[in-house]
Structure formats: C-alpha cells, structure tokens
Amino acid sequence: xNRIAFWLAAVxxxxxxxxxxxxASLHADDEAAPVFGIKIPPGFRDWKLISVAHEAGGxxxxxxVLGNDAAIKAYREGxxxxxxxxxxxxxxxxxxxxxxxxxxxGREQSFVAGSPTxxxxxxxxxxxxxxxxxxxFAQFKDGKPNADAATLKTCFPCHVPVKARDYVFTRYAxxx
Amino acid sequence: xNRIAFWLAAVxxxxxxxxxxxxASLHADDEAAPVFGIKIPPGFRDWKLISVAHEAGGxxxxxxVLGNDAAIKAYREGxxxxxxxxxxxxxxxxxxxxxxxxxxxGREQSFVAGSPTxxxxxxxxxxxxxxxxxxxFAQFKDGKPNADAATLKTCFPCHVPVKARDYVFTRYAxxx
Numbered sequence: 121x122n123r124i125a126f127w128l129a130a131v132x133x134x135x136x137x138x139x140x141x142x143x144a145s146l147h148a149d150d151e152a153a154p155v156f157g158i159k160i161p162p163g164f165r166d167w168k169l170i171s172v173a174h175e176a177g178g179x180x181x182x183x184x185v186l187g188n189d190a191a192i193k194a195y196r197e198g199x200x201x202x203x204x205x206x207x208x209x210x211x212x213x214x215x216x217x218x219x220x221x222x223x224x225x226g227r228e229q230s231f232v233a234g235s236p237t238x239x240x241x242x243x244x245x246x247x248x249x250x251x252x253x254x255x256x257f258a259q260f261k262d263g264k265p266n267a268d269a270a271t272l273k274t275c276f277p278c279h280v281p282v283k284a285r286d287y288v289f290t291r292y293a294x295x296x
Numbered sequence: 297x298n299r300i301a302f303w304l305a306a307v308x309x310x311x312x313x314x315x316x317x318x319x320a321s322l323h324a325d326d327e328a329a330p331v332f333g334i335k336i337p338p339g340f341r342d343w344k345l346i347s348v349a350h351e352a353g354g355x356x357x358x359x360x361v362l363g364n365d366a367a368i369k370a371y372r373e374g375x376x377x378x379x380x381x382x383x384x385x386x387x388x389x390x391x392x393x394x395x396x397x398x399x400x401x402g403r404e405q406s407f408v409a410g411s412p413t414x415x416x417x418x419x420x421x422x423x424x425x426x427x428x429x430x431x432x433f434a435q436f437k438d439g440k441p442n443a444d445a446a447t448l449k450t451c452f453p454c455h456v457p458v459k460a461r462d463y464v465f466t467r468y469a470x471x472x
Binding site: 165168215227289 | 408
C-alpha cells in the first residue's frame with residue numbers, strides 16, 4: 121500500500137485516544153490532531169464546493185472538496201499560492217449503489233454517498249507549516265482526530281508532485 | 297432510453313434559442329426555462345452541500361447536490377415537506393480518470409470532475425407548482441436553459457417514486 125492509500129485508510133485502524141467534547145454540528149472543541157495541531161474548523165460543512173471525485177480501489181469512496189472563504193476566493197481568482205488562513209476540506213463517504221435510483225433508471229448505474237468515511241483538512245499557514253510547503257494536514261472521523269503521527273507525516277510527501285499548484289491536487293470544477 | 301436518462305441527456309442535443317445576458321458568476325438575468333418558468337438562482341454555486349453521487353452508464357458523470365438555506369435547513373432538521381422557497385441544485389461534470397492522481401496512487405483509481413455537463417434545479421412553490429408535487433424543474437448549461445418543454449414535463453413523473461420524501465431523491469450525507 122503506498123503512502124496516500126495508507127494514510128487515507130489508516131483512520132479505519134487508528135483508535136481515538138484523546139478525550140473530546142463534540143457540539144452536534146461544529147465539533148469546535150475537538151481535540152487537535154497531532155503533528156500539525158489542527159482542530160476541526162467550526163462550520164466546515166457550510167463551506168463552498170470546490171469539486172467532487174470518486175476514488176475506486178481500496179478507498180472506494182465518493183468525496184466532496186469544500187473550501188473556506190479564503191480558499192474559495194483564491195481558487196476562483198486563480199491565485200497561487202493560497203493565502204494564509206485558507207483551509208481545504210475533503211469529506212468522504214463509502215461508494216454505494218442506490219437500488220432506489222437504479223429502479224427508476226431501469227439499470228444499475230447510480231452510486232451515492234453511503235456511510236461517512238472521514239474528513240481531511242489542509243490548513244495554510246506559511247510560517248507555522250514552513251517545512252511542509254506552508255500546509256498543515258489533519259484527518260478526523262466522527263469528530264475524533266487520527267492520532268497516528270507517523271501517518272500524518274506521510275501527507276506532505278504525497279502532495280509534493282503537485283508543488284506547482286501549491287501542493288493541492290483538487291482543481292476547481294467550473295460551473296455547469 | 298427511459299425518461300430520466302432522456303431528460304438528463306437531452307441538454308446535449310437541445311440548442312439554446314433564447315437571448316440572455318450572463319453575469320460572470322451569477323447568471324441572474326438568464327432567460328427562464330420553459331414549463332416552470334425558472335431562472336438560474338443567483339449564487340447557487342455558493343450553496344451548501346447536500347451530497348455527492350456518480351451516475352455511470354450513458355450519463356457517466358460526477359455530481360454535487362447543493363441546497364439554498366431553506367432546503368439545507370429542512371434537510372438538517374429532517375422536516376418534510378420542504379418549505380416554499382427551498383431550491384435544490386444538482387451540478388454535474390463528466391466522469392474522467394485523473395492520470396495525475398493515479399501516478400501518485402500508483403494505480404488507476406482516481407476519477408474527478410471533467411467538463412461541466414449541466415445544472416438542474418428543483419424549486420419548491422406549493423401553489424405555483426401544485427400539479428407537480430409543489431416542485432418546478434429546470435435545467436441549464438452554460439447559463440442557457442434547456443428549452444425543450446416536452447423533456448421538462450418528464451421530470452415530475454420520474455420523481456413520483458420518492459413521493460414519500462417529498463419527491464426528492466437525494467438524501468443528506470451525514471458529516472464524516
């Protein structure tokens with residue numbers, strides 16, 4: 121299993137070992153994830169859409185990539201690098217067929233978001249995270265951080281191939 | 297081709313025949329789509345995420361479903377029927393492999409949003425659209441409405457199987 125696959129899958133095997141309190145929707149008081157010290161950004165589910173994707177293979181998920189206002193502004197203006205304060209969120213759910221939809225379509229073609237997998241964040245702080253391209257990385261599931269420091273340290277090396285886009289894989293999906 | 301597939305694919309063959317003026321991001325002045333008289337809701341790309349999906353087969357797209365504040369509130373509170381003023385947007389893009397991502401993963405597994413396909417709206421107005429479950433339907437591409445009235449009339453019958461959820465297929469994807 122390569123680094124990205126390992127990192128993305130690791131949450132399934134890492135037990136949350138820290139105490140936390142989780143407001144129903146914001147998770148603002150959650151314990152910080154290790155290495156980069158990132159907490160779940162309040163209200164991330166209200167952020168604007170950057171794009172969508174499907175990772176097949178072992179991950180087998182559907183994902184939405186959202187951005188806070190600073191990230192969205194940079195994307196829409198095509199400005200790189202992203203400014204300090206920009207945060208990108210990747211939400212993922214299991215990739216499941218929809219029997220309900222398929223009945224209406226009359227064939228097996230519809231795949232929808234199943235159970236939640238995890239949410240990852242890239243947080244831009246060019247000073248604090250200078251050694252990792254200005255980005256800090258974190259992953260949470262049900263409000264609990266992935267506490268495996270070794271796993272989190274694999275994030276940045278995987279993003280290096282897209283250094284020219286300020287280490288961000290996801291491109292902004294144009295309006296239909 | 298069944299009704300949904302026909303409707304969703306029809307935009308590819310229907311030429312926009314109406315004049316319109318399109319602000320860069322909002323399309324607020326676009327000509328209304330026929331049958332239900334719906335214009336593109338200003339700022340729909342800023343709406344909050346409901347869920348994501350992949351339609352394989354002939355559609356072969358990745359899609360995001362967004363909601364305006366009234367729709368999101370109803371979803372999050374689990375309240376049906378949706379209130380008047382609720383609008384649900386389905387944005388779709390072609391489903392394309394990402395060679396860039398696959399190189400990093402080390403295998404063919406990553407599919408991302410390619411070129412935009414179209415955007416569809418369901419607009420709740422229980423008086424105006426009383427004969428179609430309280431919903432009006434429209435489809436646009438590049439700011440131009442799908443002007444095929446016959447196609448738009450197939451929308452509601454397709455949604456009847458989910459009458460119990462106020463004619464809305466997409467379920468709210470829980471936070472990861």
